[in-house]
């Protein structure tokens with residue numbers, strides 16, 4: 001192993017800044033996210049920004065069965081905790097993950113009610129808010145910063161990480177692509193600059209920021225995606241999630257794929273692992289990689305070219321490939 005590589009502080013046995021064990025390293029214990037549907041909508045569907053949404057989107061494909069908007073947040077949290085207990089018996093604390101649609105797309109008063117309600121659950125120690133970059137403003141970000149610094153919920157206390165009086169607050173932005181031509185083609189309804197501004201304004205308030213990207217969007221070549229790593233590196237984000245494009249049934253992207261398949265880069269599993277290794281080499285080593293593949297349930301897609309392979313196996317294949325190429329995250333930065 002390269003001497004510099006060991007100084008990066010990657011988890012033991014990893015050649016990249018894996019998110020596995022991230023919460024344990026940061027807060028001293030494992031935290032599990034519980035996905036919530038708080039009944040938000042999306043400005044790219046209701047007409048404020050656009051109609052029909054992003055061409056690849058079917059929100060139902062991205063959230064688990066226990067989270068449905070008809071149930072109270074408390075009930076969704078209870079059911080989500082039960083669901084995860086089977087796999088992670090020792091987990092004691094959870095993060096309420098506002099994931100469905102755009103979770104800052106409402107007046108501030110409503111956001112306060114929902115976030116603070118989730119934080120009242122005795123096992124919840126923080127919130128993760130997934131949203132679009134065009135759905136935040138100064139007021140909302142100031143409130144989140146106050147929430148994260150303990151200025152909002154003065155009596156709030158959780159017996160974790162040495163006894164915390166401040167909830168964990170993480171904001172996750174859907175950036176999807178660094179190219180405006182792609183963002184336009186997939187009907188995102190915002191450009192890259194909007195994403196950059198939102199991320200910078202959020203990070204400037206001391207909040208943890210994550211970003212989501214899709215690899216393999218129509219019109220994008222390998223070189224474009226690899227070049228985008230420099231832009232990703234320049235964003236003040238702590239973590240990133242990457243997904244290979246999965247074409248969900250019934251979406252506009254399904255029709256586009258049927259009519260111009262050559263404009264889509266489709267990866268075999270081996271090609272994707274090799275390509276993502278190229279990405280890792282170009283990503284700064286302090287960026288936590290929360291995910292590198294997507295997991296749309298098979299019933300939502302026409303094809304599962306990689307078979308039904310489990311996430312843990314994918315992580316293992318990435319580790320093996322990094323080792324066989326004797327490379328690591330940040331090697332080319």
Ligand code: SF4
Pocket residue numbers: 042043044045052053054057058059100101102132174188
């Ligand atoms: S912003 Fe999110 S919820 Fe809205 S259409 Fe796009 S992917 Fe779907």
